[in-house]
Amino acid sequence: MNKLRAFLLRPFVRDILGSATSTFDLDDILDGGILLVRLPKGVLGDDTARLLGSVILAQVWQAASRRAKLGRTRGHAALYVDEAHNFLTLPHALSDMLAEARAYRISLVLAHQHLAQLPRDLRQAVSSDARNKIYFSLSPGDAREVEHHFTPHLTAHDLANFDAFQAAARLVVRSAETPPFTLRTRPLPEPSPDGALQIRASAARIHGRNAVPAIPKPEDPRLDHEGEHP
Numbered sequence: 001m002n003k004l005r006a007f008l009l010r011p012f013v014r015d016i017l018g019s020a021t022s023t024f025d026l027d028d029i030l031d032g033g034i035l036l037v038r039l040p041k042g043v044l045g046d047d048t049a050r051l052l053g054s055v056i057l058a059q060v061w062q063a064a065s066r067r068a069k070l071g072r073t074r075g076h077a078a079l080y081v082d083e084a085h086n087f088l089t090l091p092h093a094l095s096d097m098l099a100e101a102r103a104y105r106i107s108l109v110l111a112h113q114h115l116a117q118l119p120r121d122l123r124q125a126v127s128s129d130a131r132n133k134i135y136f137s138l139s140p141g142d143a144r145e146v147e148h149h150f151t152p153h154l155t156a157h158d159l160a161n162f163d164a165f166q167a168a169a170r171l172v173v174r175s176a177e178t179p180p181f182t183l184r185t186r187p188l189p190e191p192s193p194d195g196a197l198q199i200r201a202s203a204a205r206i207h208g209r210n211a212v213p214a215i216p217k218p219e220d221p222r223l224d225h226e227g228e229h230p
Helices: 002-008 011-017 026-030 046-069 094-104 120-129 140-149 193-207
Strands: 077-081 106-110 133-135 166-170 181-184
Touching: 002 011, 002 046, 011 046, 026 046, 046 077, 046 094, 094 106, 094 120, 133 140
Parallel strands: 077 106
Antiparallel strands: 133 166, 166 181
């Protein structure tokens, strides 16, 4: 009860879980929509962000499996999970999702910092079922563990000594693995405050709801005008 109370005391989380209906349909999202979910641990708290993110991931997977059972025509969809190690408390494990996602025409993009963040079964699933792999500069331990994906083209020393914005990739093209290669990414442009405000305003106008006003408590007839018992 203490954990549940700490979870529901945050108004943002309480409004999400307490809504009778949702402003979006995950079936529509998977059929070509875009859903962005921001879960800042500094604002929501570590446990709250983990639990809420796991709930959303579980709902996405349920929607994907539901449309497969209904025999609906399924377009390709992509699920991007940043800091994926935070969302491992799922009824359907991420390792199972990696193995089954292709059947539902869903691609999973799992981003994390180092392999020690993932349990052993998920590390094995990433190694075997995550067919496209992109690694930025790795720690020496991680570089030794993933070196076999890049030999003889790249060594563990190469993987551990990339420059900024440099990465190694091993991709699957037309169901066949291509030789590994290195690449450079572009630095992010300067943020645009005006653009962020426009996006927020548009999202609030299309999908937002007015806050439910608090219900005033009935006055105690035993109290006088000063708020004290006569």
